Amino acid sequence: MRGKIIKGVGGFYTVLTEENHRVTGGIKGIFRNQNIVPMVGDNVIVQKEKDGSFVIAQILERKNALLRPAVANVTQMIIVAACTRPKPNLMMLDKLIASYEQIGLKIIMCFNKVDIAKKADVEHLKQIYGKTSYELFFVSAKEAKLGGLKKHLYHETTVLAGPSGAGKSTLLNAIHPAFFLRTGKVSEKIGRGRHTTRHVELLCLDETSYIVDTPGFTNIDLTDMEIEKVDELFVEFRPYLGKCKFTSCVHDSEPECAVKEALQEGKISESRYQNYLVIKDEIDEKLRKNWR
Ligand SMILES: Nc1nc2c(ncn2[C@@H]2O[C@H](COP(=O)(O)OP(=O)(O)OP(=O)(O)O)[C@@H](O)[C@H]2O)c(=O)[nH]1
Ligand SMILES: [Zn+2]
Structure with a gap:
């Protein structure tokens, strides 16, 4: 049976099957040996054992x-x-x-x-x-x-x-x-x-x-990235990326910056732009600390 894990507590998983049944079971021993841990949201194949219990026999490929x-x-x-x-x-x-x-x-x-x-x-x-x-x-x-x-x-x-x-x-x-x-x-x-x-x-x-x-989380970790790529995370900047005078432009104090021109034309909001600068500087600061 195919299904989706909707809950997992203490090694037991609740699977909603395609037939719209909820079944609960552990995972096949072979996974445990391979150190594969099922996640909520996983699409799985469930098997019914001879004793009537259910086990997760296969985890289908995760998209993310x-x-x-x-x-x-x-x-x-x-x-x-x-x-x-x-x-x-x-x-x-x-x-x-x-x-x-x-x-x-x-x-x-x-x-x-x-x-x-x-x-x-x-x-x-x-x-x-x-x-x-x-x-x-x-x-x-x-x-x-x-x-x-x-x-x-x-x-x-x-x-x-x-x-x-x-x-x-x-x-x-x-x-x-x-x-x-x-x-x-x-x-x-x-x-x-x-x-x-x-x-x-x-x-x-x-x-x-x-x-x-989602439980309200406190620390959002964006540090694992290159500073030149922070701009890509701001969707409304994307049409202007690659159009600045300097290829390494981070849209801060550089001249002839396409992002800042878009800001001046009102196509990008001041609030988002300022927050971009803060995020970029925070990542920069952390990267520097790591190198010290
Ligand atoms: N006036 C008004 N109050 C709301 C509305 N939605 C939620 N609230 C109130 O805002 C407060 C917080 O709502 P919750 O639904 O508990 O907020 P939450 O995002 O789940 O909060 P956490 O569980 O702490 O993550 C409660 O007192 C709600 O009654 C709304 O549309 N209008
Ligand atoms: Zn720029």
Whole structure:
């Protein structure tokens, strides 16, 4: 039987089979010897043993594997931020975007809490992120007004990421009320907060549509890259790359820079450009430290 691992706890994996059954089992001994560890999101072949138990007999090729959260075969990211309360930290948001661009994942931006946001806050975000090529959604998870976001979730394995308090679990609930208990809100009542659980779980919208929530992470690591390549992580810079006077231009203080010209013409937003500079300098600084 073919299926997908939707949960893994202590060496046991729950697989949703193509026949829409949930079966739980370990992995075939041969994998353990090869040090192969199945991941949530893996497409697998499950076998029924003589004693009626199930084992994972084969892991099909992974298209990708995210580390945080540990999920394989992710097809898109939805970055969730609040328009207000908490005020979005655009630096952090742009780092998050850059980190997923680094893996080459499709990104959708979702700004939540439009019900309490000032028009000016919403316009400000539209101005900035409207210049990227990302699909933008302004939603109210609380009022279940998702502005067409839901249809983007079908036939995809989506990871929701974003700062704590952005409304990710409220959004999950608005997408599919049956998710609500699964997001672990219950544990909050006993004061542990959610995300105390270490295991990741794929929530199934249907047999081909999966969603994963991400614990708010603190450090986004972008250091493993060349400084000349940071610009590629900013989608709206791409039309101008390679058009600067200097081939090694990092679009900072160099003259005749195509990226800075685009900035002046308003094709790139000041906020994104400034955050690019900060990210570039941080990577530069870390690289220098490593060489000392
Ligand atoms: N006004 C308003 N409040 C919202 C909306 N969505 C979520 N909230 C509130 O914002 C707070 C945080 O929402 P959560 O869904 O717990 O946020 P989260 O992103 O899952 O947070 P973490 O679990 O910490 O990662 C809660 O008090 C929600 O009721 C919204 O659309 N409008
Ligand atoms: Zn340049």
